[in-house]
Amino acid sequence: MSFWRQVFEIARKDLLVESRTAEVALMTAPFGAAALILIPLAIGTDAPLLSQLGPGLYWVVVLLFGMLVILRKSAVDGQPQRDLVRLLGIDPAATFAGATIATSLLVLFFEIALGPVLIALYNPELGSWPWLFVILPLVAAGMGMLGTIASGVTTSIGTRTSLTPLLIVPLSLPLLLGATQALEGLRLGRSIVPWLILLVSVDLALAVSGVLAARPLEEAVT
Amino acid sequence: MIDLLVAQVSNAWWYVAAAYIIIFGGVAFFVGSLSVRLRRARRELDQLS
Amino acid sequence: MTTLRSRWLEILAIGVIGVSVLRSMTVEADVVQGDVQRIMYVHVPSAWLAFLAFGVTVFGSVAWLRTRDRRWDRLAASSAEIGVVFTGLAIAAGMIWARPVWGQFWTWEPRLVTTALLFFIYLGYLALRRAVIDPEQRARRSAIMGIVAFIQIPIVYESVNWWRSLHQTSSRSSIDTPLRITLLLGVVAFTFVYAVLLRRRLELARLEEELETRRFESSQDVAGAAITPPSLASVEQHD
Numbered sequence: 001m002s003f004w005r006q007v008f009e010i011a012r013k014d015l016l017v018e019s020r021t022a023e024v025a026l027m028t029a030p031f032g033a034a035a036l037i038l039i040p041l042a043i044g045t046d047a048p049l050l051s052q053l054g055p056g057l058y059w060v061v062v063l064l065f066g067m068l069v070i071l072r073k074s075a076v077d078g079q080p081q082r083d084l085v086r087l088l089g090i091d092p093a094a095t096f097a098g099a100t101i102a103t104s105l106l107v108l109f110f111e112i113a114l115g116p117v118l119i120a121l122y123n124p125e126l127g128s129w130p131w132l133f134v135i136l137p138l139v140a141a142g143m144g145m146l147g148t149i150a151s152g153v154t155t156s157i158g159t160r161t162s163l164t165p166l167l168i169v170p171l172s173l174p175l176l177l178g179a180t181q182a183l184e185g186l187r188l189g190r191s192i193v194p195w196l197i198l199l200v201s202v203d204l205a206l207a208v209s210g211v212l213a214a215r216p217l218e219e220a221v222t
Numbered sequence: 223m224i225d226l227l228v229a230q231v232s233n234a235w236w237y238v239a240a241a242y243i244i245i246f247g248g249v250a251f252f253v254g255s256l257s258v259r260l261r262r263a264r265r266e267l268d269q270l271s
Numbered sequence: 272m273t274t275l276r277s278r279w280l281e282i283l284a285i286g287v288i289g290v291s292v293l294r295s296m297t298v299e300a301d302v303v304q305g306d307v308q309r310i311m312y313v314h315v316p317s318a319w320l321a322f323l324a325f326g327v328t329v330f331g332s333v334a335w336l337r338t339r340d341r342r343w344d345r346l347a348a349s350s351a352e353i354g355v356v357f358t359g360l361a362i363a364a365g366m367i368w369a370r371p372v373w374g375q376f377w378t379w380e381p382r383l384v385t386t387a388l389l390f391f392i393y394l395g396y397l398a399l400r401r402a403v404i405d406p407e408q409r410a411r412r413s414a415i416m417g418i419v420a421f422i423q424i425p426i427v428y429e430s431v432n433w434w435r436s437l438h439q440t441s442s443r444s445s446i447d448t449p450l451r452i453t454l455l456l457g458v459v460a461f462t463f464v465y466a467v468l469l470r471r472r473l474e475l476a477r478l479e480e481e482l483e484t485r486r487f488e489s490s491q492d493v494a495g496a497a498i499t500p501p502s503l504a505s506v507e508q509h510d
Contacts, residue, residue, distance in 0.1 A: 153412045159402050177431065237307050237310065242313055267482055270482070271485070
């Protein structure tokens with residue numbers, strides 16, 4: 001099996017397992033939407049204020065509640081599954097890439113699901129919105145990679161649901177800044193190229209670290 | 223905010239004292255906790271052998 | 272038992288710290304900020320010590336991955352713990368300094384934000400170490416996390432820098448030579464403190480590892496050891 005075929009199969013397996021419980025679609029996404037409804041009740045329902053704060057709050061919800069996408073049940077392989085993947089001779093880098101693609105697609109789904117909620121409740125000015133087709137996937141990919149690396153490090157630890165977010169959140173700051181500032185730039189009609197460069201470089205750095213960490217990590221999950 | 227220049231802070235030495243106490247107090251606390259942990263580890267090792 | 276050499280290092284460290292504090296208190300006051308600026312002589316060295324400690328942690332992590340020698344893992348762990356303590360202290364002293372000078376405890380300056388995030392990154396690193404029981408696994412996982420975090424830190428710093436530069440620029444006034452010498456002395460003194468603390472912490476790490484091994488060995492021959500419990504590995508849900 002070629003490398004990319006392995007990547008594809010791993011990602012497909014992860015998404016197939018996820019589709020059985022539909023945890024992200026039926027639990028995490030509604031939870032995030034509920035958070036977006038609660039926030040205005042706490043900070044005030046003034047329309048101009050919400051329109052201004054909306055995009056920032058949206059990204060905070062995506063990053064923090066996105067942790068639940070990373071921690072979802074279907075991202076956890078049991079020992080028999082891990083043994084099987086190893087016996088099949090799957091390249092650890094392919095396992096990393098496949099798991100990352102699956103998580104990233106689910107984060108992207110989460111982002112898209114929350115989008116209409118944001119627009120309906122906060123009425124944000126989006127400016128040239130087609131750029132969102134670039135920004136959303138870049139953030140999702142970054143979160144997917146951070147999540148896959150951190151999940152690999154916390155596999156089969158009892159406190160992994162608390163530990164993984166602690167490891168991810170401080171490192172996700174460049175993603176948050178890139179995403180929020182890009183949306184701010186769109187609103188004000190400024191150039192968002194520097195922020196796209198930031199997002200791309202974060203993703204590249206994470207891809208390199210993830211591939212490098214994949215082999216030693218595979219030894220770790222015995 | 224960073225460019226805000228304060229010519230004279232009236233109770234400057236209080237702030238200085240507070241900062242030095244925090245830093246050196248923190249170091250002392252850390253050294254103390256290390257000593258306690260070291261002693262405990264040595265005692266447990268003695269008990270095992 | 273403490274050897275003469277370790278005592279020497281400690282005495283030397285205390286001596287240098289004493290000279291450094293004395294000089295910090297007696298050197299001429301800063302022209303702009305006055306006496307409050309004296310906080311810099313402990314704040315900056317604390318931050319330096321923290322960065323040095325995290326640098327050593329990464330070095331230890333890489334060395335462990337290459338050699339698989341336990342000593343490097345102990346070095347990484349010990350240094351990270353010292354680093355977290357001094358990051359916390361540097362932030363606390365910095366906030367006390369910021370209050371009179373900037374009029375507030377906190378500003379969203381890149382170095383501040385990055386230092387605060389460093390604190391949490393390495394808290395996570397230490398939490399990860401605590402959570403993994405098997406020594407080999409612990410060394411491997413924490414080495415990987417330590418290195419991945421270290422690669423991200425410059426990007427974190429640059430991203431905040433970029434973000435701030437759009438809003439305001441921070442000006443840095445140059446400092447006079449006597450003040451700079453005092454600061455340098457502080458940095459040297461804190462480096463000695465690091466050496467002393469690291470020595471002790473390494474000793475602790477070595478003892479704890481020995482204790483772990485001994486406990487494992489002594490748990491080998493308990494009553495009923497001949498009876499093997501059914502393997503749970505195939506039934507257990509790995510969460």
